[in-house]
Amino acid sequence: MLGEFDPQNLSNLAWSFAVFGFLDVPLMDAIAAEAIPKMQDYTTQELANTAWAYDTQKVQNQPLMEAIS
Numbered sequence: 001m002l003g004e005f006d007p008q009n010l011s012n013l014a015w016s017f018a019v020f021g022f023l024d025v026p027l028m029d030a031i032a033a034e035a036i037p038k039m040q041d042y043t044t045q046e047l048a049n050t051a052w053a054y055d056t057q058k059v060q061n062q063p064l065m066e067a068i069s
Helices: 007-020 025-041 044-057 062-068
Strands: none
Touching: 007 025, 007 044, 025 044, 025 062, 044 062
């Protein structure tokens, strides 16, 4: 189902889990796997929100961070 999410949906999902403090590493990894191929479609706000969510949750996903940078 995550494959149907656009960049804004993926970013919002990661952000909302971080805001509410729900840590689900498998979900965050799944979000990253869907987000990486769509990076060219992300706005700067979506990139920032996604990076913030992973940093806040202390979820390390090097491929995602490299794609964001």
